Amino acid sequence: MIATTPIPSDSPLASQKIAHSDISTFADASINLKREDAEEYRGQVSRLRDKLDRYAADHPDYGLIKTLLSGSLAKGTALKTLNDIDVAFYVKAEKAPTGEPELLNWLAERLREAYPQMAASQIQPNKHSVSIKYAVSGLSVDVVPVQYTGDADDRGYLFAFDGGKPVLTSIPLHLKFIRKRKDQQKTHFAQVVRLVKWWVRQQKGRDDGFRLKSFMTEMIVAHLADTGIDYSDYTIALEKVFAYMVKSRLKTRIAFADNYASSKLPAPTGKPIEIFDPVNENNNVASDYTEVQRQKIVDAAQEALEAISQARFATTRGRAIECWQEVLGPSFRG
Ligand SMILES: Nc1ncnc2c1ncn2[C@@H]1O[C@H](COP(=O)(O)OP(=O)(O)OP(=O)(O)O)[C@@H](O)[C@H]1O
Numbered sequence: 001m002i003a004t005t006p007i008p009s010d011s012p013l014a015s016q017k018i019a020h021s022d023i024s025t026f027a028d029a030s031i032n033l034k035r036e037d038a039e040e041y042r043g044q045v046s047r048l049r050d051k052l053d054r055y056a057a058d059h060p061d062y063g064l065i066k067t068l069l070s071g072s073l074a075k076g077t078a079l080k081t082l083n084d085i086d087v088a089f090y091v092k093a094e095k096a097p098t099g100e101p102e103l104l105n106w107l108a109e110r111l112r113e114a115y116p117q118m119a120a121s122q123i124q125p126n127k128h129s130v131s132i133k134y135a136v137s138g139l140s141v142d143v144v145p146v147q148y149t150g151d152a153d154d155r156g157y158l159f160a161f162d163g164g165k166p167v168l169t170s171i172p173l174h175l176k177f178i179r180k181r182k183d184q185q186k187t188h189f190a191q192v193v194r195l196v197k198w199w200v201r202q203q204k205g206r207d208d209g210f211r212l213k214s215f216m217t218e219m220i221v222a223h224l225a226d227t228g229i230d231y232s233d234y235t236i237a238l239e240k241v242f243a244y245m246v247k248s249r250l251k252t253r254i255a256f257a258d259n260y261a262s263s264k265l266p267a268p269t270g271k272p273i274e275i276f277d278p279v280n281e282n283n284n285v286a287s288d289y290t291e292v293q294r295q296k297i298v299d300a301a302q303e304a305l306e307a308i309s310q311a312r313f314a315t316t317r318g319r320a321i322e323c324w325q326e327v328l329g330p331s332f333r334g
């Protein structure tokens with residue numbers, strides 16, 4: 001599906017190709033969460049965390065320990081379209097209910113107690129978190145319970161899969177993992193993550209059966225960075241990411257040596273995609289992806305790759321823009 005664009009082929013720009021700077025400008029204008037907005041959200045969520053941390057301290061019997069900012073706002077990989085902020089609430093495992101629905105209901109009660117001025121309907125358990133919806137901004141904060149057993153690196157059990165058992169992981173170690181890659185390729189690593197997440201968003205808009213979790217996207221982009229790929233030209237970076245997806249068909253296991261030796265990884269699990277949590281060698285973050293879902297990602301990556309290579313051979317700028325719209329959506333205008 002190629003959208004039409006208004007740039008005539010005889011325009012003075014017509015012979016120019018899409019360059020790194022075009023994508024970078026588009027990302028700043030249309031993809032990235034603005035710095036001011038990020039600051040405002042961080043301020044809002046830090047007030048919320050202060051309140052919850054105080055509530056936890058005032059009610060020692062509940063076994064609430066502390067909150068941590070997790071998710072894309074913490075990692076600096078958020079898109080402009082950010083619609084939820086993730087906060088982890090560490091809970092003493094022996095003090096709170098163990099089943100997920102019970103734990104979420106219990107947490108919702110605690111949050112309602114901490115926020116008596118909010119309507120109960122603003123604080124609701126959903127899939128794996130309790131969301132707090134701010135009436136004024138429309139923003140919602142998803143509070144995810146983490147069952148904590150005293151680990152120094154803040155490892156704890158998190159419900160990450162539908163109907164599944166909680167997985168042992170560590171949010172601070174995830175943040176450290178991302179920070180390390182961000183430091184190695186300043187601005188570019190995070191930007192490539194955001195560009196690929198934006199592409200995922202376009203795919204989801206076309207097909208609601210399409211999935212590729214942000215955390216998986218980050219790990220794919222990190223894996224390629226670790227193999228030495230330079231992300232400083234975004235046209236090439238995106239081409240490399242899609243080429244990797246196509247070539248590996250996402251059937252090659254991805255894992256990282258940051259926190260465990262690769263010898264600790266399990267034997268092939270038989271799952272269509274294996275992308276292991278950098279903190280827990282037994283947690284395949286993609287374990288609930290089906291063969292059909294894997295194939296959809298690979299097919300979409302193939303289309304993106306073809307579009308990028310066609311853009312390179314386009315004889316007019318208008319045509320090159322059309323090709324890039326396949327990847328970045330119709331709002332990309334060069
Ligand atoms: N399957 C999982 N196993 C371990 N930790 C997970 C898993 N899924 C999510 N997490 C944790 O939750 C965090 C949030 O990841 P997620 O992919 O949900 O969204 P995000 O980074 O906030 O992106 P988005 O912009 O889409 O909201 C991750 O950084 C990670 O710490």
Ligand SMILES: [Mg+2]
Binds near residue numbers: 084
């Ligand atoms: Mg998030």
